[in-house]
């Protein structure tokens with residue numbers, strides 16, 4: 104489904120080049136349930152943004168279903184995002200002045216062509232996904248009257264609205280207590296097992312990563328564990344230390360990032 108080869112990304116501030124991803128190779132297949140772990144600053148969010156086509160400023164190859172993401176034009180990219188991917192973030196990004204149901208039906212506003220819906224159809228689909236996350240009774244509530252776990256379930260319902268094949272989650276339980284996080288994990292598991300949705304979850308939470316079927320670990324700008332069946336580039340030996348530290352590389356005074364030949 105997704106195949107990354109030699110993905111490099113650096114941020115340049117003034118003369119300082121921060122090489123965040125330094126040749127990432129990873130494969131993610133249809134229906135997988137994958138955790139991405141690594142220290143703070145190791146480039147997990149950067150990687151998700153590239154996977155989700157939120158960021159197109161990178162080197163290397165990102166292939167989705169056999170197509171290079173960078174070969175798609177703007178319309179192709181927004182279709183890829185809207186039709187295939189549900190995004191879930193640590194902060195739930197709900198619109199406070201809209202009801203939960205309206206929040207969930209928001210993706211309908213961005214639907215184009217054959218996928219455009221009447222308001223009625225959008226709200227009906229919204230109710231359906233609110234039921235899936237067991238919040239049917241909160242459709243009319245405003246988000247700020249909900250608990251953190253409930254807000255995250257509304258955000259998950261919104262991500263489910265367009266029937267995504269892939270859900271990309273950036274620390275989805277980062278703001279939740281352990282038992283609420285557990286409920287969200289159960290929901291993810293059900294989405295993966297019952298609906299076959301592929302889940303990619305960046306997390307610092309051991310409970311989540313242990314429940315995932317594969318853990319992809321990023322260190323020093325590369326994938327050092329769990330790259331997947333076909334991503335077989337040599338990887339450095341690494342003491343699999345747990346998260347908690349800061350992996351932000353010391354910024355180096357350097358010229359433009361080197362252009363290595365990719366395999």
Ligand SMILES: Nc1ncnc2c1ncn2[C@@H]1O[C@H](COP(=O)(O)OP(=O)(O)OP(=O)(O)O)[C@@H](O)[C@H]1O
Nearest residue numbers: 114121123142143144145146147148149150351352
């Ligand atoms: N827009 C940006 N401009 C400049 N530097 C950035 C930008 N976004 C991220 N960085 C830098 O890139 C590095 C990786 O950031 P990223 O957000 O991907 O880390 P992360 O692994 O998601 O960390 P965390 O676990 O803390 O969320 C960090 O050193 C960060 O300072």
Ligand SMILES: [Mg+2]
Nearest residue numbers: 147148149273
């Ligand atoms: Mg992050």
